[in-house]
Amino acid sequence: AILEAEDVNCIGVDWREGSGNIKMYVQAANNARLVGAEIAYLLQVLQTEYGYPASKVHVIGHSLGAHAAGEAGKRHQGIRRITGLDPAKQLFEDTPEEVRLDPSDAGFVDVIHTDISFPLGVGIVKPIGHLDFYPNGGKNMPGCPPKLSDLGNMDALVDTLTCNHFRAFLYYTESIHRREGFLGYPCDSYKSFLSGASFPCPEGRCTFMGHYSQLPPALKAPQQIFYLNTGGSISSFSSWRYKVSITLQGTRAFMGKFYVLLPTTGGGTQQFEIVSKKTAPGGNFSGFIDVGLELGPMDNMDCKWAPVFLNIFRCQFGAQRIEIQSGKDGKVSAFCGNGTVQENVLQKLILC
Structure with a gap:
């Protein structure tokens, strides 16, 4: 989808062998730092051998991949942007910045939270970027079934449990083609957003969630939280x-x-x-x-x-x-x- 919108070099990192087994989550969490180190090494080679600067690099990571992106940013300074798509919570919530994604990892760090519900949510709850987006309050994404609705069917249960978590990269993908449909409003809470806080958009303080996210010109704090609602149809999440x-x-x-x-x-x-x-x-x-x-x-x-x-x-x-x-x-x-x-x-x- 990115290549349909921009003329860029796009490199995918396949580390399924080190992250795909939920039974080995602790090992996978540790592997994230190794993967981040490998990404940093690649970026260093591109910079020294081909003159490709970190200031042109945008790293996108989902779940554990978000923390791997953060590790790459720690090791290869000057990365322009890192996008964390529902960064993993287990073993990373309330941990030091050195072991998870944080704002110092790149010039701009934006994060989308889609699975923060207690106790079954697997996404990190607290804001960890310059801009943190909580679509639909960060839980119960429209179109996703209740998490325990398929207890009798293990195959369906896995899909149900991960639906909210996977919405983050689906939202990001759609935002590439529908920028205007993912406008975030700066609010203190989802409740205040629903009641009309920051509506209409305060001048210079709203920004888009997803591919076209950027620091609002009138940002009043080094970190800002945004809320929005999305659609529930797999064919159209924009709203x-x-x-x-x-x-x-x-x-x-x-x-x-x-x-x-x-x-x-x-x-x-x-x-x-x-x-x-x-x-x-x-x-x-x-x-x-x-x-x-x-x-x-x-x-x-x-x-x-x-x-x-x-x-x-x-x-x-x-x-x-x-x-x-x-x-x-x-x-x-x-x-x-x-x-x-x-x-x-x-x-x-x-x-x-």
């Missing part, structure tokens, strides 16, 4: 975040759900849920959604609503106005509607 704000139209307070219908890949539509706990007519409520494509210009849109309980009074509600704000640049598209409709009946709004 764009929006805020949907609805101005209610009706004759009484509304408790329930509004659904906005937006375009998706393939030319279809998908409905996204916005919940109202209790909103008076003319009042506003809002929510955040993650869409599988970047929304282009729209002349109109549809919505519908559903009550929390039975609609015994046959109430009707509608959306007087719906605003859709982009998390990437803060731009707002506003759509206006008239009247009310019954539950689960589509209402069309047009661009205001």
Whole structure:
């Protein structure tokens, strides 16, 4: 995938014989340092014999390979960038920087965490790079089954247990072709991200997860944590975040759900849920959604609503106005509607 996007030399390191057996994990963890030393030696040869500087080198490692990349950086100073894809936790969490990947190993170290759940997560939990990305909070990746859902089938169980862990390199691969779909938001926690912290992107402080990651120009700390949500389909993990704000139209307070219908890949539509706990007519409520494509210009849109309980009074509600704000640049598209409709009946709004 990298060669499809850039004119570069790409070298793969095959050390399956030293890392592929989970029963020999302790030996494999020790082998990571040896592999890192070998990579450093190769880079030194390239530099001394062919004049290829470390400042042009980008090392990418998954799991134990991330720590092997760190070892290479320790031994061959000046590497431009190291990317750690869900670095292994066992025997590396809370250890000295000398034995694991850390920010001093390269000019830029970015890390993607996808399997930090307790107790079965195998990815390192704490941030260990200049930029650390926690898609979906770093656990329970969309599309991956619960870890213990295949206890009766050992072959399926292995795939289930590793699904979250392997998502890191799948996200990175897709980011090569869909840079815009992996925008990270700087937040203190996943909970604050879900509640709207750093939305829309603070100027100069967001950055992309994956291949096109770079230090944000307005970075306020030497290390920064980013959160984002991804899609769950193996064919499309990219996602764009929006805020949907609805101005209610009706004759009484509304408790329930509004659904906005937006375009998706393939030319279809998908409905996204916005919940109202209790909103008076003319009042506003809002929510955040993650869409599988970047929304282009729209002349109109549809919505519908559903009550929390039975609609015994046959109430009707509608959306007087719906605003859709982009998390990437803060731009707002506003759509206006008239009247009310019954539950689960589509209402069309047009661009205001």
